[in-house]
Amino acid sequence: MHKDKIKIIARNIRKQTVSLSHSARIAHLGSSLSCVDILACVYFNALNINRKNVLHPERDRFILSKGHAALALYVTLAQKGLFSPMLLNDCGQPGSLLAEHPIPGSIPGLEAATGSLGHGLSIGLGMTLAGRIQLYDFKVLVLLSDGECNEGSVWEAAMFAAAQHTENLVAIIDYNKWQATGRSDEIMALSPLKQKWSAFGWNAREVDGHNIEEIAEALRAALNSKDAPYAIIANTIKGRGVSFMEDDNNWHYRIPTAEEVMLAHQELDAQ
Amino acid sequence: MRNAFAGELTKLASNNLKIVLLSGDMGNHLFDKYKVLFPERFYNCGVAESNMTGIAAGMALAGLKPVTYSIAPFITIRCLEQIKIDICYHNLPVVIIGTGAGLSYAGLGTTHQSCDDIAMLRVIPNISIVCPGDAMEVRGALRAALNHNGPVYLRLGKKDEPLIHKIVPVIEIGKSLIIKRGRNICLLSTGNLLPLAANAAENLTRLGISTQLVSFHTIKPLDETLLSDVFSSFQLVVTLEEHSRIGGLGGSVAEWLSEMPPQHSRFYRFALPDVFYKGAGDQNHVRDYFGITKSEIVQQVIKNYRNCLGSGDDLQNAVQ
Numbered sequence A: 001m002h003k004d005k006i007k008i009i010a011r012n013i014r015k016q017t018v019s020l021s022h023s024a025r026i027a028h029l030g031s032s033l034s035c036v037d038i039l040a041c042v043y044f045n046a047l048n049i050n051r052k053n054v055l056h057p058e059r060d061r062f063i064l065s066k067g068h069a070a071l072a073l074y075v076t077l078a079q080k081g082l083f084s085p086m087l088l089n090d091c092g093q094p095g096s097l098l099a100e101h102p103i104p105g106s107i108p109g110l111e112a113a114t115g116s117l118g119h120g121l122s123i124g125l126g127m128t129l130a131g132r133i134q135l136y137d138f139k140v141l142v143l144l145s146d147g148e149c150n151e152g153s154v155w156e157a158a159m160f161a162a163a164q165h166t167e168n169l170v171a172i173i174d175y176n177k178w179q180a181t182g183r184s185d186e187i188m189a190l191s192p193l194k195q196k197w198s199a200f201g202w203n204a205r206e207v208d209g210h211n212i213e214e215i216a217e218a219l220r221a222a223l224n225s226k227d228a229p230y231a232i233i234a235n236t237i238k239g240r241g242v243s244f245m246e247d248d249n250n251w252h253y254r255i256p257t258a259e260e261v262m263l264a265h266q267e268l269d270a271q
Numbered sequence B: 001m002r003n004a005f006a007g008e009l010t011k012l013a014s015n016n017l018k019i020v021l022l023s024g025d026m027g028n029h030l031f032d033k034y035k036v037l038f039p040e041r042f043y044n045c046g047v048a049e050s051n052m053t054g055i056a057a058g059m060a061l062a063g064l065k066p067v068t069y070s071i072a073p074f075i076t077i078r079c080l081e082q083i084k085i086d087i088c089y090h091n092l093p094v095v096i097i098g099t100g101a102g103l104s105y106a107g108l109g110t111t112h113q114s115c116d117d118i119a120m121l122r123v124i125p126n127i128s129i130v131c132p133g134d135a136m137e138v139r140g141a142l143r144a145a146l147n148h149n150g151p152v153y154l155r156l157g158k159k160d161e162p163l164i165h166k167i168v169p170v171i172e173i174g175k176s177l178i179i180k181r182g183r184n185i186c187l188l189s190t191g192n193l194l195p196l197a198a199n200a201a202e203n204l205t206r207l208g209i210s211t212q213l214v215s216f217h218t219i220k221p222l223d224e225t226l227l228s229d230v231f232s233s234f235q236l237v238v239t240l241e242e243h244s245r246i247g248g249l250g251g252s253v254a255e256w257l258s259e260m261p262p263q264h265s266r267f268y269r270f271a272l273p274d275v276f277y278k279g280a281g282d283q284n285h286v287r288d289y290f291g292i293t294k295s296e297i298v299q300q301v302i303k304n305y306r307n308c309l310g311s312g313d314d315l316q317n318a319v320q
């Protein structure tokens, strides 16, 4: 899909995510906005996932390992036509399958339930190896957050994937430099993140995580990676797209008021 | 039990191409044959049990039947959250094999003892917990586990335990095996205590107390049919396990009893106390230390049986 179209899709995802955060009273808005451009590129450019093949054993797979950004994923999957956008209206309501963190089997295209950080890469790696065993050539993309890389299990998976040369596995790290309670480079010595992934045996590249062309190009390279898994370190801004949310970690937990939603929509429409 | 597991899995893997074996840097030569026959369906995942468990979930989500293997504490509570979320929340057909359960590897120290695994796993929805009593039951249980469409924890002992069964019994998850029938008391043994329980049962029978022996291999789901049956027909029901008295077989039966109308039988739990064992010594030594011995079982059973009968005379009569 053309980059201008993806930009429009990303804008729509942002607008709907902000609205839903307000109406469903679901937090982690900054975390969701941080990865919208990545989600848009993954679903509308890189991976072959659609309504028809969403249950096919050879489909490509995407796992949102930073499960707290589920809102953005729900909106993206609905935009992709994988389930009825009407369902989004119930999001977060008691009994709805669209909960603050994803529920297994809740909607088509939701490959794994996440929410406890540090699980998604191992699950994605298992899927990749299952593809190898069954002689399928599908790709598996896993989106992690930078704070998530505090978890030891991420690095267990990283080392094992490198040992197995899982070229069909791609990790994208949403490197917005914030985690729940502080700067991610201060809480744990995360940087240099790209070098860490390289040192762990991955092909690694850094991109501007809000530049559609750069993300798309990196994903293209990653999906054609040979001999090694591929890590894309996406430099992002938490709360991206809404000036008063950008790089303000209060929006990790804050829920926008009706007025803030309106202001955010105005800003997004003007972009 | 270990060898029976490896042998049976190797057999089953040739017919079921979905079986994948994942080991956490354990079972050095145990899987040699399997590895030669099915190299593409074996992964040594290293000393990284959390990742291995997540991988198993991913494989199951993509249509395979993974079996994870390590020493009991490391394949259970080390990666408890991966078991809970990745496997059980998704209700995936993964078979988790914990070897050296209970005090089997007591000599290696408290780190390698696993007397809390049943309790820790039992509260997780969707999981079945099966503790085979001998190598034959291991084979039967593995067949059942691989046919089961959900998570199963198979809790194994070590190797060269005495055999109770002559042939491989058909094991149905949640349905106990009556090894020997009796009239007065009923021993419900789970896992690797079965040979000891069998000796005790024999001893008690020789003393004139007609003793029924059951291999109560599945702790979850609980065999309520058998429990209803034995609690209404025996004077005393005793659970035996190499696990803490909290949350294991005895704990499960006690929970079940608490929701039943008063039963005919008295109930006694034979299990490990709520303490860490600190010190050197092999399984037999630590069993002795905690009184997990034939003579202690016999003594405790007689003592409790005497309480049921009310007076010593009846027991004397019964015993003579």
Ligand SMILES: Cc1ncc(C[n+]2csc(CCOP(=O)(O)OP(=O)(O)O)c2C)c(N)n1
Pocket: A030, A031, A034, A066, A068, A115, A116, A117, A118, A145, A146, A147, A148, A149, A174, A176, A178, A179, A180, A184, A238, A252
């Ligand atoms: C294992 C685990 N511990 C703690 C949490 C609570 N939690 C939710 S998001 C988060 C950190 C958020 O920072 P980051 O991972 O960098 O993601 P971002 O929101 O910045 O995209 C934490 C600690 C969790 N979900 N999982």
